[in-house]
Amino acid sequence: xxxxxxxxxxxxxxxxxxxxxxxxxxxxxxxxxxxxxxxxxxxxxxxxxxxxxxxxxxxxxxxxxxxxxxxxxxxxxxxxxxxxxxxxxxxxxxxxxxxxxxx
Numbered sequence: 001x002x003x004x005x006x007x008x009x010x011x012x013x014x015x016x017x018x019x020x021x022x023x024x025x026x027x028x029x030x031x032x033x034x035x036x037x038x039x040x041x042x043x044x045x046x047x048x049x050x051x052x053x054x055x056x057x058x059x060x061x062x063x064x065x066x067x068x069x070x071x072x073x074x075x076x077x078x079x080x081x082x083x084x085x086x087x088x089x090x091x092x093x094x095x096x097x098x099x100x101x102x103x
Contacts, residue, residue: 019089034047037064
């Protein structure tokens with residue numbers, strides 16, 4: 001009896017890139033926002049690149065930070081059947097950056 005390996009959402013990397021691009025951020029800016037929203041996570045400078053390439057799976061806290069930054073449910077990120085469009089990305093960054101909300 002061991003752990004069963006969870007399958008990785010196949011479209012996750014694409015959706016994470018869509019969020020960053022939909023927010024009009026470069027990778028450094030996205031890293032800074034993720035660090036702010038998921039302050040308990042260690043997020044290095046290359047992590048956003050790795051998330052978007054699918055070579056690194058983000059933690060649950062980082063997924064929550066991505067979802068929060070885009071104003072979408074985490075369901076959109078992890079469910080390959082749900083499409084994420086630019087219209088879905090609806091949060092105004094200034095609304096939550098000024099509040100400095102943390103997960």
